[in-house]
Amino acid sequence: MSSSAMPAVEVDHLVKTYSGGRKQPDVRALDDLSFAIPAGTVYGLLGPNGAGKSTTTKICTTLSAATSGSARVSGFDVRGDADAVRQHIGYVSQGTAADPRQTPMENLMMSARLRGISRPDATDRSKALLAQFDLSEAADRKVSKLSGGMRRKLDVALGLVHSPSVLFLDEPTTGLDPEARAEMWAEIRRLAAEKALTVVLTTHYLEEADELADRLVIIDHGRSVIEGTPSELKATLDGDTLSVELLEPDVAAVRRAAESIPALRHVVVEARGTSGRLFARADDPAAIIGRVISAFDSAGIEFGAVSVSRPSLDDVYLHYAGRAYQIDAGTVDNTDKVSA
Numbered sequence: 398m399s400s401s402a403m404p405a406v407e408v409d410h411l412v413k414t415y416s417g418g419r420k421q422p423d424v425r426a427l428d429d430l431s432f433a434i435p436a437g438t439v440y441g442l443l444g445p446n447g448a449g450k451s452t453t454t455k456i457c458t459t460l461s462a463a464t465s466g467s468a469r470v471s472g473f474d475v476r477g478d479a480d481a482v483r484q485h486i487g488y489v490s491q492g493t494a495a496d497p498r499q500t501p502m503e504n505l506m507m508s509a510r511l512r513g514i515s516r517p518d519a520t521d522r523s524k525a526l527l528a529q530f531d532l533s534e535a536a537d538r539k540v541s542k543l544s545g546g547m548r549r550k551l552d553v554a555l556g557l558v559h560s561p562s563v564l565f566l567d568e569p570t571t572g573l574d575p576e577a578r579a580e581m582w583a584e585i586r587r588l589a590a591e592k593a594l595t596v597v598l599t600t601h602y603l604e605e606a607d608e609l610a611d612r613l614v615i616i617d618h619g620r621s622v623i624e625g626t627p628s629e630l631k632a633t634l635d636g637d638t639l640s641v642e643l644l645e646p647d648v649a650a651v652r653r654a655a656e657s658i659p660a661l662r663h664v665v666v667e668a669r670g671t672s673g674r675l676f677a678r679a680d681d682p683a684a685i686i687g688r689v690i691s692a693f694d695s696a697g698i699e700f701g702a703v704s705v706s707r708p709s710l711d712d713v714y715l716h717y718a719g720r721a722y723q724i725d726a727g728t729v730d731n732t733d734k735v736s737a
């Protein structure tokens with residue numbers, strides 16, 4: 398295989414089981430997960446909390462060993478060639494990497510020197526990264542005095558100090574305010590333009606994966622739900638989405654009412670406590686809103702807003718995982734699927 402055709406990351410039938418501890422069952426965090434990341438792309442690992450994204454990243458960055466299966470990064474096996482893998486990767490974990498008592502410049506210099514880079518080269522690289530991430534003015538301020546967004550940018554800069562070919566970003570925008578998130582998105586887009594760099598972006602934000610990822614894999618319960626470009630994934634769904642807010646929902650009654658409308662397909666009814674939502678696909682949902690309202694009225698179903706939208710990654714997740722993305726599977730009281 399030529400180097401240009403070689404995937405930057407190959408994950409092959411990964412299984413990871415964590416011991417559950419005393420009297421607790423084991424946790425199968427990864428359950429036969431496979432995907433391949435083309436070099437020079439931004440690749441999204443997308444999934445809800447607990448899906449197995451961090452576990453995948455930890456195995457690919459040699460921080461954790463798989464129970465079975467294999468992973469290769471830049472052509473090197475994470476188990477057999479761990480040192481070579483570490484030389485080729487940058488890893489920005491969920492927690493901050495920078496020392497808060499030091500300045501950004503000191504943090505970058507320390508990181509570069511630890512990587513064996515000479516002092517003059519480390520100085521040049523640190524200054525270039527500070528400029529790239531718009532941190533030059535803050536270069537000599539203590540990290541503890543920087544905003545959350547600036548710290549996060551410094552974390553990413555630290556991951557790039559040795560010019561890796563694959564950069565793993567684990568939830569880079571979690572906890573950032575909207576302005577700092579927008580800035581981080583702009584930084585990631587700039588990194589994406591560097592053809593020599595592959596970015597593996599772990600996120601539980603659907604819109605982040607949609608905005609930034611060239612391709613993505615949706616992970617759920619340690620398995621790949623579906624993989625492709627955001628537009629390919631959306632194009633697999635037929636029709637548009639109808640969504641109805643439910644009040645005090647009786648799932649069986651909602652299901653019966655939905656079943657009475659043949660134009661509604663892939664109906665999913667979710668209920669949590671006193672609220673819920675019906676999702677369905679239809680070729681022209683706007684044209685059948687009237688029928689939905691009269692069916693619900695005659696069945697005595699209380700409902701709130703009715704909305705229609707083009708397919709989004711939320712819909713892709715709903716379709717392939719079988720439940721809405723926002724609702725944590727562990728807290729759903731009653732989910733009922735109807736394939737019409």
Ligand SMILES: Nc1ncnc2c1ncn2[C@@H]1O[C@H](COP(=O)(O)OP(=O)(O)OP(=O)(O)O)[C@@H](O)[C@H]1O
Pocket residue numbers: 415416417424425426444445446447448449450451452453601
């Ligand atoms: N060290 C561990 N010991 C036991 N169970 C673990 C450990 N690390 C993760 N898990 C469990 O493995 C599953 C996958 O966790 P993981 O952190 O990989 O998910 P994630 O998709 O990254 O979610 P998050 O965004 O919340 O980090 C979860 O059920 C989690 O509780």
